[in-house]
Amino acid sequence: MIRQKVFRKSLIIVLLITSIPTALVGSATYSIGRSQIEAEVKCTHTILLEKSAARIEEQLARIELTATQWTMDPLFESARMLNLNLKRDYTEINGLYQSLMVMRNTNPLIEKIEIYMAERSATINDSAGIVYLDERQNQYLKSLMEGNGSLFWVDDYSGQPDKKDNTIALFHDLPGTYGNTYGALIVHINSRSFKKMVDDMNADGDSGASFIMRRDGTIVTTGISGMKTVTEKSLAERIKNNRGLEALQMKDAGQTYSVSIRTFVRTNLYWNYVTATSMEKLTKPIDIMSRLILGISASGLLMAALLSWLASYRLYLPIRRLLRLISMKDMTAGADEARDEIGAIEHHWRYLSRESQVLQEKLERNLPALKEAFLLQLLQGHLVHFTEEDILRRMEHFDWDCAESQFLLAVIQIRGFSQNISSFTEGDEPLAAFAALNIVEEMTARCQGRIGVVNFHDMTVGILFAYRLSIPPEKMKSEFLSVINECVNGLGALLKLHVTATVGKRTQSVKALHQAYQSAKQSLQYRDLHKPNQILDMEELLPRKEAEFKYPFDVEKEALQAIRMGMLQEAMELTDRFYKELLRCSDNEQGVRDGMQQFLGSIHHTILESGYNPRTLENGTSAFGLLFNTKDTVKFPLLLKEHIIRPHCERMMKDRDIHLKQLVDGVISFLNAGSSKDVSLELCAEKAGTTPYTLSRAFKQVIGSNFIDYVTDLKLEQAKKLLLESDLRIHEIADRVGYQPSYLIRQFKKSTGLTPGQYRELHT
Numbered sequence: 001m002i003r004q005k006v007f008r009k010s011l012i013i014v015l016l017i018t019s020i021p022t023a024l025v026g027s028a029t030y031s032i033g034r035s036q037i038e039a040e041v042k043c044t045h046t047i048l049l050e051k052s053a054a055r056i057e058e059q060l061a062r063i064e065l066t067a068t069q070w071t072m073d074p075l076f077e078s079a080r081m082l083n084l085n086l087k088r089d090y091t092e093i094n095g096l097y098q099s100l101m102v103m104r105n106t107n108p109l110i111e112k113i114e115i116y117m118a119e120r121s122a123t124i125n126d127s128a129g130i131v132y133l134d135e136r137q138n139q140y141l142k143s144l145m146e147g148n149g150s151l152f153w154v155d156d157y158s159g160q161p162d163k164k165d166n167t168i169a170l171f172h173d174l175p176g177t178y179g180n181t182y183g184a185l186i187v188h189i190n191s192r193s194f195k196k197m198v199d200d201m202n203a204d205g206d207s208g209a210s211f212i213m214r215r216d217g218t219i220v221t222t223g224i225s226g227m228k229t230v231t232e233k234s235l236a237e238r239i240k241n242n243r244g245l246e247a248l249q250m251k252d253a254g255q256t257y258s259v260s261i262r263t264f265v266r267t268n269l270y271w272n273y274v275t276a277t278s279m280e281k282l283t284k285p286i287d288i289m290s291r292l293i294l295g296i297s298a299s300g301l302l303m304a305a306l307l308s309w310l311a312s313y314r315l316y317l318p319i320r321r322l323l324r325l326i327s328m329k330d331m332t333a334g335a336d337e338a339r340d341e342i343g344a345i346e347h348h349w350r351y352l353s354r355e356s357q358v359l360q361e362k363l364e365r366n367l368p369a370l371k372e373a374f375l376l377q378l379l380q381g382h383l384v385h386f387t388e389e390d391i392l393r394r395m396e397h398f399d400w401d402c403a404e405s406q407f408l409l410a411v412i413q414i415r416g417f418s419q420n421i422s423s424f425t426e427g428d429e430p431l432a433a434f435a436a437l438n439i440v441e442e443m444t445a446r447c448q449g450r451i452g453v454v455n456f457h458d459m460t461v462g463i464l465f466a467y468r469l470s471i472p473p474e475k476m477k478s479e480f481l482s483v484i485n486e487c488v489n490g491l492g493a494l495l496k497l498h499v500t501a502t503v504g505k506r507t508q509s510v511k512a513l514h515q516a517y518q519s520a521k522q523s524l525q526y527r528d529l530h531k532p533n534q535i536l537d538m539e540e541l542l543p544r545k546e547a548e549f550k551y552p553f554d555v556e557k558e559a560l561q562a563i564r565m566g567m568l569q570e571a572m573e574l575t576d577r578f579y580k581e582l583l584r585c586s587d588n589e590q591g592v593r594d595g596m597q598q599f600l601g602s603i604h605h606t607i608l609e610s611g612y613n614p615r616t617l618e619n620g621t622s623a624f625g626l627l628f629n630t631k632d633t634v635k636f637p638l639l640l641k642e643h644i645i646r647p648h649c650e651r652m653m654k655d656r657d658i659h660l661k662q663l664v665d666g667v668i669s670f671l672n673a674g675s676s677k678d679v680s681l682e683l684c685a686e687k688a689g690t691t692p693y694t695l696s697r698a699f700k701q702v703i704g705s706n707f708i709d710y711v712t713d714l715k716l717e718q719a720k721k722l723l724l725e726s727d728l729r730i731h732e733i734a735d736r737v738g739y740q741p742s743y744l745i746r747q748f749k750k751s752t753g754l755t756p757g758q759y760r761e762l763h764t
Contacts, residue, residue, distance in 0.1 A: 045277050049260045052201040053273045057264060059109050059197070060170075064151060066106065067172045067187055075099055076115070076185070078176035086122060086130050093130070100126040109197075111190035115174070116141055117183040144171060145184055152268040155220050157188075167191060168221075191221070199223035201275045208257075209235060209276040212264075220271060235259060235276055255279070319345070371398050375454045379409070379462055381514040391510045400451055405466040406473075407451075407513060408480045409504045411520045412440065412461045412487060415632060416498040416532075424497065429459055432495060436461050439494060440487050447483055459631065460524075462517065463487070473506060484535055492533040500527045502536045525590040529583060529633065552581035556599060560606045563645060566652035572641050579637040589633060596627060596636045603640070607648055614644065660698040663688055667695065671714060679738070681707050716751050719744060723760045730756050 070076070075096070084092055100113050104126065115124040121138040123131045133141070137159065144154065150173040157169040168189040176182040198221055202210035211222040213236055234252045239261060248259045257276040264271040319341050326348045374394065377383055383391055395402050414436055417426050424432045437455040440463060444450050451464040463484070467476045484501050491499045504520035507513060523536055559574035582595040600623055607614040614623075623643050630639060667684045684707070685692040699707045715737040722733045733756065734744040748756050 045258055045275065046260050049201055049262055049273060049275050052197070052275075053262050053264060055200075056194075056197050056273075057266075059107075060153075060266060063107060063109065063170055063187055063189075064172075066103075067170055067185055068151065070103060071172050071174055071185055076174050078174070078182050081115075081117065081174070082119070082176070082182055086120060086124075093124070096124055097126040097129070100124070109190055109193050111188045111193075113188070114186040115183060116186055118142055118145075119182060123186070141184070145173065145181070148268055150181070153266055155214075155269060155271075168194065195221055195223055201273065208278060209274070211236070211274055212271050213239065213274065215270045215272065235274055239272060239274060249279075250276075367398070371452050372454055374398065375452045375462070375464060376456070378510065379454060379464070379513055379517040380456075381518075384511070384514065386511075388509060388511055395510070400466070402451070402466050402510065404469050406469055406471075406476070406506055406508045407464065407466050407510065407516075408476065408506055409462060409464045409513065409516055409520065410480070410484045410501050411456075411504070411517065411524065412436070412463070412484075412491065412499060412501045413524050414459055414491065414495065414497045414499055417632070424495065430457070432497065433457065433459055433461065435495060436491055439491055443487050443490055444483060460521065464513070469508070477506070481535065481537070488533050488535060498532045500524055500534055500536065503538060505538050525593065526588045529586065529589055529592060550585040551595060551598070552578055552585060555581050556602060559599075560602055563603060563648065564606050564610055566649045568646060568649035568653075571645050571649060575641055575645060576637050592633050592636070593627070596633075596640070597624065600624060600627060600640060600644070603644055607644075610652070612648065612651070614648070661702050663690060663695065664698050664702040667699075668710075671711070679711060712747060713751075715739065716748060719748065719756065720759065723756055724763055 074080075086093065096115065100115070104110050104113050112125050112127055116122075117124070118138065118141070121133045121135075123133065125131075140159075148171070152171050153168065154171065155168045157167045168191075170187040170189075172185045172187070173181040174183045174185055198210055198212060202208045202223065212220040214220055217236060217239070219236055235250070235257075238248075238250060248261075250257050250259055256279045258279055259274065259276045262273040264273060322345050323341060326344065378391065386394075392402055414432060417424055417429060417432070433455055437453060440461055441453045444453065444463060447465070449465045449467050451466050454462040454464070456462060465480055465483075481503065484503060488499045488501050491497070502520040502523040504516035507516050519538060523538055526536055528534055555574060555578045559571060559578055562571035562574055578599060579596070582592055582599075586592045586595060604614045621643075623640070626639055626643065627636065630636065667688055670684065670687055671679060681692045681696060685695040688695060690698075696707050699705065699710060703710060718737050719733050722728055722736060726733075728736070730745070731741040734741040737744065739747070745755055748754070748759065752759060754762065
């Protein structure tokens with residue numbers, strides 16, 4: 001037990017200085033101070049409500065912004081999610097679980113995050129895994145999405161169509177193709193944390209009240225302990241019947257309450273924040289003190305003693321509050337053995353200092369990740385709304401002294417995964433980028449002026465340096481290029497990949513670093529495709545004269561002719577040859593990109609001339625968009641061959657087979673319908689509207705025999721029929737079918753092994 005020596009000492013001191021005029025002060029305090037206190041209480045109460053409500057609204061707005069950013073993450077890309085096999089793609093599903101857990105831990109107000117997939121009738125979250133919905137649940141979620149915008153709140157969400165709950169959830173559509181949505185990201189708010197924030201609006205403890213209600217009077221949520229007092233129920237009923245009020249006073253259970261109301265409107269939410277504070281409880285100490293002072297003034301020494309005790313008690317309150325706070329926590333060892341209250345507080349203060357030191361050490365361990373995240377936001381333009389002074393102040397918090405400085409940055413890109421020159425292959429890009437980041441950090445760790453290294457997660461790494469304004473630009477540029485050259489050569493040697501670095505323009509403004517980064521990143525397109533490792537300087541790139549560009553028109557003409565004729569193998573070989581010629585003629589990546597875009601346009605034109613629509617070959621995906629988004633130019637020929645050339649040639653071959661069959665069927669019908677006496681290949685080709693060569697080839701391809709053999713067989717069948725069904729002589733039958741008698745006998749014997757006369761005798 002802590003001995004209260006300080007309290008006794010303070011009581012003795014107050015007894016020595018107490019006097020009768022204190023009673024007059026008490027009277028004035030009672031008469032004047034009460035009204036002032038009530039006014040101040042109302043003002044303080046309103047300010048507290050505004051701050052608490054603003055904190056809640058800020059948290060909800062932050063969750064909305066974060067959810068919007070999440071839905072734009074490539075992780076939730078529609079093509080990827082719709083092609084996901086929920087039962088077999090374990091690695092992808094596990095990656096989703098990990099991402100959802102990281103997203104949930106970004107804000108303590110978030111309880112869980114679900115991915116709702118409408119067509120799959122399922123939800124995915126990191127705690128329950130994959131949950132398949134029945135038809136009613138799925139229709140319920142679909143109706144919520146169809147009845148609201150792309151982002152909206154639900155404050156009675158339960159996941160069941162016929163059940164209401166007090167769970168607050170944020171719905172954000174997940175965009176699909178052509179403006180459609182394939183599902184939603186559902187963010188569940190932690191009920192206990194939210195109720196704790198509602199409790200914080202109540203400054204009067206158990207005697208007050210704080211809750212949130214809808215405009216129709218329905219209670220959305222109260223504090224952690226719920227609707228426990230008559231005051232809260234009475235307030236809710238009165239506010240429901242008197243809409244539009246912002247502040248009021250009400251009496252309940254013999255007490256007067258100061259009530260503040262604040263309206264909150266958000267997407268699909270219409271709330272009223274309500275808090276109430278007991279006026280009697282706040283003014284009760286003043287009443288007691290004033291009456292005691294007046295009583296003491298009439299009782300002499302008793303008055304002085306009582307007044308001294310009361311004054312000592314009031315002076316001792318801060319120490320008592322500190323002791324109470326200490327006792328609310330786990331009492332540290334040795335605190336109860338202190339010589340007095342101050343000793344106990346001192347002991348606990350030392351304990352808190354040690355805890356603070358431990359937390360400081362944890363912060364220092366996580367500081368590199370925080371620095372990288374800040375630089376990533378700065379270079380990508382997320383801090384554009386901050387002033388120059390605000391950004392510099394934040395950089396000072398990270399121990400970066402950037403005042404009176406000039407900045408240089410470089411963007412390093414690694415390529416060559418599809419060329420089998422490294423142990424890294426396609427799919428290892430994140431691992432290679434992480435390795436490059438670590439290598440660059442290690443190589444530049446001791447370089448003077450280095451601010452930091454950033455992984456942009458798109459196969460590029462950024463390096464930012466700051467130099468004093470007193471350093472000449474030429475010297476600064478020379479030192480920076482030396483560092484970048486060492487990094488490029490080191491990365492190329494260690495990773496066995498192609499490395500390109502662009503050096504941005506010098507700037508003295510931290511806000512201009514975003515533009516410098518964008519320009520440096522765009523300059524990567526000017527890299528020389530014939531050099532594995534290179535450094536591009538923005539200040540040298542911009543004024544240079546465009547080099548003469550030679551376009552391989554002859555190879556393009558041959559390739560287009562092969563595509564026009566439907567010759568698949570030749571077209572694919574010529575496409576590879578065109579790319580190699582274009583690579584030889586171009587001195588940078590942009591030239592290759594422009595040339596392949598031009599070649600794709602010519603292919604589209606050729607397909608249109610052939611009577612086909614090239615858009616029908618792309619299955620909703622633009623080939624131009626695929627070329628633009630493909631980072632590695634080596635993949636350009638394969639993309640054109642598989643997405644345009646092969647589908648077109650296969651479609652032409654299929655349509656050509658159908659056309660030839662229709663052509664042969666028409667000629668056969670013509671031959672069977674009329675006399676074949678004077679028929680010829682040229683005559684049938686003229687009737688069919690084609691050439692004799694095409695008709696002969698069509699007969700060979702469709703029937704398996706050439707035109708002459710088919711007509712000969714037809715005439716022999718007619719001769720057999722005349723031999724059996726008429727009494728015509730052999731030379732008359734030969735004349736009927738258009739043959740000389742000797743030629744008919746020769747062909748007949750060749751086909752049947754008998755002469756026409758023998759055939760007639762045998763079958764009659």
